[in-house]
Amino acid sequence: MTMTSAVRRPARRRALLTAGTGITAALGLSLAMAGPAAAQPAPAPSTTAASTTVTPAGHDFTATLSGKATFKAGSVTVTCTVSSSSGQVPAAPGNHNPAGPVSSSTTPATYSSCTTSMPGVGASVTTSGAWGVAMQNGAPVTAGLTIPVGGFVLKTSGLASCTVTAAPTSAATVNGTWTNGAPSTLGFANAQVPVKVTGGFGCPTSATSSTFNAVYKVADTTAPASQITVTG
Numbered sequence: 001m002t003m004t005s006a007v008r009r010p011a012r013r014r015a016l017l018t019a020g021t022g023i024t025a026a027l028g029l030s031l032a033m034a035g036p037a038a039a040q041p042a043p044a045p046s047t048t049a050a051s052t053t054v055t056p057a058g059h060d061f062t063a064t065l066s067g068k069a070t071f072k073a074g075s076v077t078v079t080c081t082v083s084s085s086s087g088q089v090p091a092a093p094g095n096h097n098p099a100g101p102v103s104s105s106t107t108p109a110t111y112s113s114c115t116t117s118m119p120g121v122g123a124s125v126t127t128s129g130a131w132g133v134a135m136q137n138g139a140p141v142t143a144g145l146t147i148p149v150g151g152f153v154l155k156t157s158g159l160a161s162c163t164v165t166a167a168p169t170s171a172a173t174v175n176g177t178w179t180n181g182a183p184s185t186l187g188f189a190n191a192q193v194p195v196k197v198t199g200g201f202g203c204p205t206s207a208t209s210s211t212f213n214a215v216y217k218v219a220d221t222t223a224p225a226s227q228i229t230v231t232g
Contacts, residue, residue, distance in 0.1 A: 051232045052137040054102045058091040059222040069214035078123045080114040101134040121158040141178040141230045143186055146171055162199030180229045187215040
């Protein structure tokens with residue numbers, strides 16, 4: 001083997017690695033190469049916590065994305081500008097829990113108008129199943145958004161064709177923060193969720209967790225002049 005060929009092979013390997021890394025970064029979820037501990041579902045609000053009351057009891061609500069939802073990987077970001085979900089505050093007395101969170105089911109959050117910051121890579125999101133949210137009074141008020149098994153699937157196309165499935169083996173809870181207001185908001189900042197990645201070249205199939213950021217405005221659709229609030 002000549003010195004020239006020995007140098008040429010490592011250089012080629014570095015070039016392939018660089019290409020694969022660039023494609024990997026374009027995936028919509030922040031596919032961190034985390035170990036199993038980081039991939040565990042976020043804990044639901046404690047059932048022994050303080051008293052929680054969500055009002056108005058029995059009212060329908062809609063959560064609509066404020067601004068954009070971002071799924072970031074390094075310097076590359078996938079952005080969805082349209083997202084929403086709906087549900088209903090439990091009827092009394094179910095809207096009050098003297099020692100823990102108040103839970104309700106919601107429709108699957110939908111995501112559309114998604115783009116990536118890397119040329120040649122597109123992204124789309126589909127959701128399904130029975131989703132839910134658990135509100136816990138406190139300082140701050142917290143919320144646990146539950147995604148059912150396989151309830152969130154992100155697919156990329158173009159330079160990398162990969163499938164990212166959230167909550168791949170069991171339901172996962174994504175932690176957020178609730179703020180009472182007009183309207184009230186539900187925010188997720190660097191929220192973690194377990195994922196499974198499948199696909200060919202450029203797909204980070206060893207990734208086990210992802211990061212999600214978004215803020216939703218929550219409106220009372222039964223009585224638009226009212227606000228959905230969380231208190232003790």
